[in-house]
Amino acid sequence: MQLALILSVVAPALVAAALVLAGLxxxxxxxxxxxxxxxxxxxxxxxxxxxxAVRGLPALPPSGxxxxxxxxxxxxxxxxxxxxxxxxxxxxxxxVLLAVxxxxxxxxxxxxxxxxxxSAAILAAWAGYEAAAEKLRAPAAHASLAALGFGVATALGxxxxxxxxxxxxxxxxxxxxxxxxxxxxxxxxxxxxGVAAGYIVGFGSLGLAGLKFANLLPVAAGLIVVAGxxxxxxxxxxxxxxxxxxxxxxxxxxxxxSTAAIxxxxxxxxxxxxxxxxxxxxxx
Amino acid sequence: xxxxxxxVTAIALAGLSFGSVASAANHEIDPSHTFVVFKVKHLGxxxxxxxxxxxxxxxxxxxxxLDVKIDAKSIYTADKKRDEHxxxxxxxxxxEFPSITFKAKSMKKKGEGYQVSGDLTMKGKxxxxxxxxxKVGEGKDPWGNQRIGFEGSFTVNRMDFGVDYMPDGLxxxxxxxxxxxxxxx
Numbered sequence: 081m082q083l084a085l086i087l088s089v090v091a092p093a094l095v096a097a098a099l100v101l102a103g104l105x106x107x108x109x110x111x112x113x114x115x116x117x118x119x120x121x122x123x124x125x126x127x128x129x130x131x132x133a134v135r136g137l138p139a140l141p142p143s144g145x146x147x148x149x150x151x152x153x154x155x156x157x158x159x160x161x162x163x164x165x166x167x168x169x170x171x172x173x174x175x176v177l178l179a180v181x182x183x184x185x186x187x188x189x190x191x192x193x194x195x196x197x198x199s200a201a202i203l204a205a206w207a208g209y210e211a212a213a214e215k216l217r218a219p220a221a222h223a224s225l226a227a228l229g230f231g232v233a234t235a236l237g238x239x240x241x242x243x244x245x246x247x248x249x250x251x252x253x254x255x256x257x258x259x260x261x262x263x264x265x266x267x268x269x270x271x272x273x274g275v276a277a278g279y280i281v282g283f284g285s286l287g288l289a290g291l292k293f294a295n296l297l298p299v300a301a302g303l304i305v306v307a308g309x310x311x312x313x314x315x316x317x318x319x320x321x322x323x324x325x326x327x328x329x330x331x332x333x334x335x336x337x338s339t340a341a342i343x344x345x346x347x348x349x350x351x352x353x354x355x356x357x358x359x360x361x362x363x364x
Numbered sequence: 365x366x367x368x369x370x371x372v373t374a375i376a377l378a379g380l381s382f383g384s385v386a387s388a389a390n391h392e393i394d395p396s397h398t399f400v401v402f403k404v405k406h407l408g409x410x411x412x413x414x415x416x417x418x419x420x421x422x423x424x425x426x427x428x429x430l431d432v433k434i435d436a437k438s439i440y441t442a443d444k445k446r447d448e449h450x451x452x453x454x455x456x457x458x459x460e461f462p463s464i465t466f467k468a469k470s471m472k473k474k475g476e477g478y479q480v481s482g483d484l485t486m487k488g489k490x491x492x493x494x495x496x497x498x499k500v501g502e503g504k505d506p507w508g509n510q511r512i513g514f515e516g517s518f519t520v521n522r523m524d525f526g527v528d529y530m531p532d533g534l535x536x537x538x539x540x541x542x543x544x545x546x547x548x549x
Contacts, residue, residue, distance in 0.1 A: 084532065135528055143488055143526045145460055146453050243454045243529060293459045294452050 085246075087133035092126035092250035096257035099125060106265045115266065116275055117161040122254035123278030124157025130250025134243060145186055145289050146243055152182045153251065153282035160277025171273065179203045182281050187292050194291065202284040205308035209276040212311035216330060219263040221311065223331030225279050226255040228307050231338020232283050235304060238345035239296035244286055251282045283308065300345040307337035390424040391512055391546025393432065399543045400434055404522075405535035414441035414450070416464070423514070423546045425478055428471035430497075432544075434464040436486075454529040461487045471497075477514065486525040493518055500543075510548035517541045 103118020131138055131150045138147035156178050163171055179202040183195035213221035229252030237245035258275075287304055290296030310333050400416045418438035421431045436458040439450050451458045468482035469492075477498035484493045495518035502512045519539050522528065 084530075134530075136531070139526065144453075144457055146457070239452075240448050241453045242449075289453065293457055295448065 084134050088130045088246040089249060089253060091129040091133045092253040093257060095125050095129045096122045096254045100257060100261040100265070104261060104265045116164065119258045119261070120160035120163075120274045120277060121157050122258055123251045123282050124154035126250040126254035127153040127247050127278075127282055128250075130246050130253070131243075134246055145293050146247075148186050149282070149285040149289050150247060152186065152285050153278055156182070156281035157278030160274035163274035163277065175203065175206060175277075178277070178281055179206070179284075182285055183288050186285055186288055191292065194288070198284050198288045201305045201308065202280055205284070205305075205311075206276055206280045208309055208312035208315070209280065210273065211315040212330070213276075216314055219259055220314075220330045222255060222259040222262055224311050224334040225276070226252060226259050227331050227335035227338055228283060228304070228310075229255045229279070230335065231307055231341045232286055232304055234338075234342040235300045235345045236286060236290050236294070236296060238300070238342070238349055239290045239294040241290065241294040244290055244294055248283070248286045251279060251286075255279060280308070295349070297345055297348050299348070300341045303337055303341035303344060307334050307341065310334045310337060389510075389548045390422055390427070390429075391548050393419060393421040393423060394511070394545045394547050395419055397513075397543075397545035399541075401541045401543075403539040403541070405537075407533055408535075412441065414439060416440070419544075421466075423512075423544065425471060425473075425499075425512075428468065428478075430466070430468035430471055430480060430482065432466040434466075436462055436464050455527055457487060466493070477516075480516070484520065484525075487527060489525045491520070491524050493520060497544075511545055512548070513543070513545045515541070515543045 099118040099122050100115070103115030105115070127150050128138070131146075135146075138150045140147075140151065142148040142151055159174055159178060163174065166174065179199045180195075182202070183198040184192075187195055189195070209221060209225070212224070229248065233245050233248035233252050236248050239245075283304075287296065287301050291298065291301050311330065313333070314330055395418055398419045400419055401413060402415065403411050403413050406412045416434045416436070416438050417440050418435035420433050420435075423430045436456050437451060439447055439456065439458070441447055441450065450456055453460075464484070464486045466482055466484050468480050470481045471478045474496065477496055479494070480497045481492065481494040483490045495516045497514045497516040500513040500515055503510070505511050517540060519537050521536050522534075522538050523531070523536050
């Protein structure tokens with residue numbers, strides 16, 4: 081079983097690395113332009129790889145929320161890869177469709193208010209990320225995604241679902257590998273239209289699944305939403321740090337908020353006193 | 365045979381008929397005296413047991429009906445954290461699929477019990493399950509209720525129902541043991 085756990089991290093890392101290499105083609109000289117499609121596909125492909133490492137191929141048609149959120153993340157990633165080719169009106173229609181449709185499909189219309197709140201958060205985070213990406217260098221924008229993913233995966237780990245945490249971890253690996261790729265291979269690569277799609281829809285779906293079907297605390301989910309909106313800070317005219325300070329600010333703030341989500345999840349869920357064994361090891 | 369003997373015979377036959385009618389009636393399952401216990405192999409090393417503590421339904425052997433509804437949230441394995449994990453998205457996902465149901469399609473008298481075949485639905489998936497339901501006993505309780513009791517067991521493959529987390533850590537085949545008491549309506 082420990083092998084499955086290791087694979088749930090290694091498999092998405094390998095998938096992300098393969099995608100990045102295929103997209104950026106660093107061996108070519110001069111270095112190929114583009115490769116955004118690889119960064120866009122990474123979150124969905126990595127979520128699928130992490131899920132398959134633990135549980136095999138998700139059912140199609142999906143039989144439950146765990147299957148649905150993997151396919152939703154993949155669908156959003158495919159949309160993100162294709163989005164640059166779409167006219168701007170179609171792009172926004174596509175985003176709204178994903179942002180509204182994903183939560184509704186995930187919870188089957190049983191909690192309209194919560195679905196609407198998640199939809200609004202997805203759209204706001206998506207727009208914020210892209211607005212920040214236009215002003216910041218690509219690694220900084222991707223750093224906020226990686227930090228957000230770390231917070232989501234760890235907070236889900238306190239929700240009682242190892243599977244949701246591992247799926248979130250897979251998407252986080254995609255963001256981290258993408259960050260490394262942008263910083264090292266293609267620093268001029270702008271994480272423009274489409275790249276954020278799989279990440280934002282994936283994290284939003286995971287958060288909703290954690291709230292609705294696992295024991296993710298509402299306050300932890302709220303902090304994660306705030307962390308997702310951090311990139312908006314860097315679109316404000318007065319906030320224009322430059323260079324390294326920029327990277328540290330964006331990534332650091334998102335990370336700080338994400339760790340607050342983790343801390344609140346752990347603190348609020350820890351029993352004050354228990355007679356029960358602390359030895360439960362999730363079967364490993 | 366004189367009239368006295370005929371009368372005694374008629375009364376005896378009437379008593380037997382009454383007895384068979386009593387066991388043929390519709391019985392409501394008594395949740396307090398109904399147990400659904402399961403057994404799973406852990407890491408290939410030993411067996412772990414668990415149960416569902418809330419079961420409701422009806423049983424009518426004469427009509428061949430057995431409808432059971434198990435509250436999936438009532439899963440219990442003597443470890444709170446494990447119970448929460450089992451109830452979560454990794455296993456039974458009880459918030460999305462709160463009930464496990466069984467509906468008999470046929471219930472045929474066989475020896476001391478009944479050969480039952482029906483649809484077991486868990487996590488939105490349905491599979492046909494067949495098992496022998498042995499009659500344990502029948503009679504009145506101290507409060508005057510007519511009761512009937514059965515027990516049976518069968519094996520299911522949890523992968524068929526999407527309860528497929530940890531395919532290497534926990535056995536795919538799960539043995540399920542049931543003990544049912546019904547109160548005549």
